Amino acid sequence: MSTPHDPSQTTPVADPTDPRTPAPASVRLAAAPAAAAAPKEMAYRLKDVEVHYGDVKAVQGVTFDLAQNEITAFIGPSGCGKSTLIRCLNRMNDLVPSARVGGQVLYHGQDLYGDDIDAVQVRKVIGMVFQKPNPFPKSIYDNIAFGPRVLGRKKGMDEIVETALRRASLWDEVKDRLKTNAFGMSGGQQQRLCIARALAVEPDVILMDEPCSALDPISTAAIEDLMLELKERYTIAIVTHNMQQAARVSDRTAFFTVAKSDDGKRIGELVEFNPTEKVFSNPDDERTEQYVTGKFG
């Protein structure tokens, strides 16, 4: 069986001419360090991250590293700051005028909140999928093409659209109605469209803020399968209320909870960050155990 040029036989290796291959981070964000020889390179290093909305502190004391090509789940009760935190990872909190981020969010060694960082550039490299499917009121095709067009790409759009839809396992369902409005799709399809739309920009990281909370179990399973495929190429962080989901898909889990400060204010904080298996079987912290076993939250 030595047919070296049969693409179906070879494992996908980075081919710079293949439009499906995401360019390494170093190409698009300046000054990324060379890949370490270590088995897991860290995409993010967070140190003492905290977020304020006006005078209110929403979350504090978040320190952990997110490994590349892993799925990291953020779990915890409502109000624990997990959605707030994930929105720090691509400067999405910039859209809230009163939000302020403290501490350090390093992405491949670069401080995302540094003075010379362009938030728009950050969001090109770090895509996001939201809680409620939010396709644009345009055709399926135009939804996918939106990102590449924003980046100034004009040629080869058909191929980009097809590739993105294939990667989101949506191509076979929609290939005959690409020009129809995206709102004609089911909720689960819409959410996979939003994932495809994010993939079309060729990001390095995909942030998912409760991507399945508005979906039925079958659509949820489809998206979970998709995530497991996507982590071969992308680094993924997901906020979820569904502990089984975190257990099923993630490699590592961050558990957040709501703490009361001395003056009685409720502040979210990180309790535990460990490999998912450990968090769900033998967590370090008692509060984590209570939460994952359903005794609290």
Add this chain to the structure above:
Amino acid sequence: MSAPTLTKARTGRSVGEQAIRGLLALAALVSVLTTTGIVVTLLEEAVSFFREVPFGDFFFGTKWTPLAGGESQSFGVLPLIFSTLYLTFIGLLVAIPVGLGVGIYLAEYASPRVRRVFKPVVELLAGIPTIVFGFFALTFFTPLLGDLGFELRIFNGLSAGIILGILVVPTIASVSEDALSSVPQSLREGAFGLGAAKWQVVVRVVFPAALSGVVAGLVLGASRAIGETVLILVAAGNSPNLSANLGIEHQNMAAFIANTARADISAGSVAYGTIFAVGATLFVITFVLNLFAIRFVRRYRQVYE
């Protein structure tokens, strides 16, 4: 313990409900009757006018001297229609970019604090009586344009047209701001999340999503401009002109009606009939404009739920 009574009771409550219902229906009826009355009056007088003046002479004639005596009397309404649309066009040339600019700024760019101050000020502009705009155009803006080197008569289309635009700005700004603001934040986030810059989010996502509302605002503005009376009466003079020259007088249809209604003519005369013929024509133009707008809005409405 007896079961609670569920049967209808002849109580004061049900009588009150009926009374409220009746009053509300009456209010609805008033507006319907008024509209019907207006249309009937217009048509009646217009029909009797067209018994005297042939249809073709009215709609295709290029000489408009309905109040002149004898041979020089002519009922070609084209100059009047032209001046009306021309003034509206000049007005919209000013009002659309400025109005949309204000609307987009308020909805997308202004900080909440700026918006809190700015929006009421813009809406205040809509509340200024148009006679004030008229005298502003006549006594301030026309001389200013003259100083800038424009060759203008005292009553002219340029000054009136531009101020007409200013007058319409709040309408367009306010309606388009509402339309843009009602675009769900989730769409903006979706676009930002794909690495779009602010202006790309506004131009490619928010504006198209709000287009039907924005167009509604434009039509409302155009309708106001077409029907504006006092400003034109005061600043643009008393004769319509089938001429692109903005330095001369340009009377629009509404101003003609107002001017003629107070002129010394006898009720029932042909000159008197022109008021209604012109009124009916104006009504039809506005009606058709609205019809087109409704079709446009239906066709391009983007539903985002």
